[in-house]
Amino acid sequence: MTYNKPLPRLDTLNKPFWAAAKEGKLLLQHCPSCGDTRFPPGPVCPKCLAGDQDWIEASGKGTLESWIDMHRAYWDGFKDDLPYRVCLVRLEEGPVVVSNLTDKTENLRMGAPVKVMFDAVSEDLTLPKFSLV
């Protein structure tokens, strides 16, 4: 069966992130000049405007900042998953990212520790997702 959910829009900046995800690594763009980290990546460091940005591997540890349950499918590929859970995670390194929380429990709280897991949703795409620790 073909994968029918939206794919990442690959560009010159974000390719390393998605290639690393396939290898089970969570990357953050990193500024060698000032140490700032972020995702999604940008063409310059938003703190110091340095141009040459590189990548670091994140620990994959973070805390739950918020979560929602999507009861509407804006893409047909999500129809069979409704409701599905989207979470906001603050990574140990600082950046806040959006992902899916694999836990179905209603017993959640803000600040709960979470850890990345890698869901190979198709042959070509692995999505970093998060689970309660």
Add this chain to the structure above:
Amino acid sequence: MYDLNELKDKIAVIGVGNTKYGNFPEIDDYGLAAHAFRNAVNDCGIDKNKVDGLLVSRIPYYARMGEVLGINPRWTITLPGHGRMSGMGIIEAAAAIASGQCDYAALLYANIGRSRRVNYGGDESPGTWDPWGFTSPGAAHAMAFRRHMEMYGTTTRQLAEVSVSIRYHACLNPDAVMRNPITIEDHESARFITAPLRLLDYCLINDGAVCLILTSKERAKDFAKPPVLISGWGAQDTYSPSSIANFDMDFWYPAISAAGKQAYEMAGVTHKDVDALMCYDNFSPTVLFSLEGLGFCGQGESGAFVEDGALSLGGRLPVNTDGGHLSNSYMQGWALNVEAVRQLRGECGARQIPDCEVVQYVQSTPCTRSIIYTRG
């Protein structure tokens, strides 16, 4: 150079107009805008050929708009169809008039999202987080409201008060799209769109258009209706995280506080002087965030503040007396500014606030703006 505060009471709204609101597949953006323009022209009695400033938002091509209306202005500006553009546009037009770039500015907004079946999510608005299924402004506001619940103990029953009060106002407005009363129980039993938000936390999607005509306070005396003055405004943008669109970890509290402080200082009033708040209600939580940022209640206390119909006519602070985006019309802030003018003129019939003297508009968004209107 001006100090911004010197522009207090220098610019007036002289004419306002709107179309009917609903589903109008037979008429396009230009047609809707033209009807709103004609209504605003008739409202103030201006010779339309005097209009020498044109601002369009969510209208494809400014030059075609000028052609349709038969005007050739000396100041033109186009803003995208984002809700936050209404506050920005009114401020830009006021500054253009103050600096002599035009004398009479017509501000036009048209939306045909209903008949074009706009969804505000999915492939219409591609984003970084699509692979995880995170899309739509509503989802971003749900994410923010969940944080508010966790941080401050705010409940969905408290959130319901926002939708219930604003629907009550729509029932008093003959032009509103949604005119059946709702209760807190109706809110709580409505279907989830993005939990914790339900259908009644979401704004409408409808067709319609709005026009405001602005000029200087001096010129405003020549027209049919008493002018309404722009007494103050404030602004603060928050551009990170823009990849998580329509979201701020702090509920835009710092930006709303800054914009509100600036607007109050310029107008020489405080939140205690405000007779009504016109609050950008794309989703009901935005109203809570706005009340906190502007200081109507403490940070985290908006849930308790809105209880027992506090936002209804006759309550502590009437909010969105026309029925807002939730129940009147999704005119992305523009219609709320029109309602501010009509309240100050005393034209609002069953929903009129007695002795209305100060009305505040606020949009709590990545481009937060607040405008304070007073009677001229």
